[in-house]
Amino acid sequence: MQLQSVGIIGAGAWGTALATVARRAGRDVLLWAHEPETISAINDSHRNEVFLPGVALDPAIEATGRFNEVATCDLLLMVRPRQHLRAIAGELKPYVREGQPFLICAKGIEQATGRLMSQIAAELLPAAAIAVLSGPSFAADVARGLPAAVTLATGEEELGRELSHALSSPPFRGYWSGDVLGAEIGGAVKNVYAIAAGIVVGKELGESAKAGLVTRSFAEMARFAVALGGKLETLIGLSGLGDLVLTCGSPKSRNMSLGVALGEGMSAEEALSGRLTVTEGVATARAMVEIAQVRGIELPIAEAVHAVITGQTSVDAAIESLLSRPLRSEL
Numbered sequence: 001m002q003l004q005s006v007g008i009i010g011a012g013a014w015g016t017a018l019a020t021v022a023r024r025a026g027r028d029v030l031l032w033a034h035e036p037e038t039i040s041a042i043n044d045s046h047r048n049e050v051f052l053p054g055v056a057l058d059p060a061i062e063a064t065g066r067f068n069e070v071a072t073c074d075l076l077l078m079v080r081p082r083q084h085l086r087a088i089a090g091e092l093k094p095y096v097r098e099g100q101p102f103l104i105c106a107k108g109i110e111q112a113t114g115r116l117m118s119q120i121a122a123e124l125l126p127a128a129a130i131a132v133l134s135g136p137s138f139a140a141d142v143a144r145g146l147p148a149a150v151t152l153a154t155g156e157e158e159l160g161r162e163l164s165h166a167l168s169s170p171p172f173r174g175y176w177s178g179d180v181l182g183a184e185i186g187g188a189v190k191n192v193y194a195i196a197a198g199i200v201v202g203k204e205l206g207e208s209a210k211a212g213l214v215t216r217s218f219a220e221m222a223r224f225a226v227a228l229g230g231k232l233e234t235l236i237g238l239s240g241l242g243d244l245v246l247t248c249g250s251p252k253s254r255n256m257s258l259g260v261a262l263g264e265g266m267s268a269e270e271a272l273s274g275r276l277t278v279t280e281g282v283a284t285a286r287a288m289v290e291i292a293q294v295r296g297i298e299l300p301i302a303e304a305v306h307a308v309i310t311g312q313t314s315v316d317a318a319i320e321s322l323l324s325r326p327l328r329s330e331l
């Protein structure tokens with residue numbers, strides 16, 4: 001399959017960064033943007049200052065507001081936040097061709113149904129070949145051409161290889177995987193644990209507490225992913241442990257920075273108000289808790305994060321409750 005043209009749906013920070021990735025890999029890039037001012041900024045001044053400030057874009061990267069234009073590309077990347085997937089799939093469906101790759105690059109679980117984006121996309125776009133891009137990658141780093149490595153997961157190994165060759169260049173390495181569910185779940189749920197890690201930092205509980213929290217978060221995310229059909233090996237990789245390490249390790253993460261604000265005493269409402277950018281862990285925490293209740297999965301850290309965000313408990317009470325859980329075997 002020749003994947004020369006890449007259509008990117010969503011010109012937020014990550015969609016714009018992925019446009020630079022595809023361009024660096026030698027692809028023709030068309031970026032679909034929601035806001036008319038983003039389209040003209042990219043086409044006229046080759047910048048997207050609102051979502052990805054300080055980055056000069058290759059003038060060959062073009063933007064459009066038309067789905068029929070972006071759908072003509074060989075490969076489609078879905079990079080709008082997860083709540084827009086159903087609307088986007090509806091707009092694209094008439095144009096999607098049999099076997100056209102549809103690569104999901106957003107991270108999250110649908111709150112209302114608890115379904116993963118790959119499952120929703122497979123149902124709504126049955127002609128498309130669904131794949132997932134996930135892994136430790138801050139848009140600002142990637143757009144500057146700093147090295148990053150990600151997982152490209154798809155049920156068809158040949159497509160995984162093709163996606164990797166279509167998007168990789170020396171600074172950006174795509175490793176293919178056959179475990180779509182595992183890659184997607186790791187990328188979605190690490191955002192919840194990044195909020196928890198941020199709370200530990202904001203409360204100044206110390207480096208030892210943070211290391212313990214992140215390690216127990218990994219145990220929890222692996223338990224959750226395996227219960228939903230992901231493979232443990234995938235969780236140990238870039239899209240699981242890799243992304244957990246990145247997102248719990250830097251306040252550049254929007255999810256971790258939310259946690260820091262909560263730990264410092266701000267309410268969730270205050271901390272989230274006025275944010276133009278997405279903090280996916282908020283909705284993912286709710287989805288995880290609901291799935292865990294139905295399936296009987298133990299997720300004390302995710303439950304604590306959800307309870308703090310929704311104001312059901314205070315940060316102090318959540319910490320006390322986690323620290324007074326019954327002692328148990330580590331494994």
Ligand SMILES: NC(=O)c1ccc[n+]([C@@H]2O[C@H](COP(=O)([O-])OP(=O)(O)OC[C@H]3O[C@@H](n4cnc5c(N)ncnc54)[C@H](O)[C@@H]3O)[C@@H](O)[C@H]2O)c1
Pocket residue numbers: 010011012013014015016033034035051079080081082084105106107108137138139140276277278280
């Ligand atoms: N930013 C990163 O470093 C990064 C890295 C990897 C994955 N992701 C994931 O990619 C996805 C997109 O994140 P992002 O960082 O590009 O988002 P962003 O916060 O930079 O941009 C928000 C996006 O939402 C759209 N939007 C904002 N308000 C809207 C509204 N009222 N109606 C409709 N659309 C609206 C914007 O057009 C834009 O595309 C998320 O799932 C995120 O978890 C982000």
Ligand SMILES: O=P(O)(O)OC[C@H](O)CO
Pocket residue numbers: 107135136137138139191194243246247252253254255256278279280
């Ligand atoms: O800024 P965050 O917390 O949305 O994280 C961005 C990416 O998902 C990191 O891989």
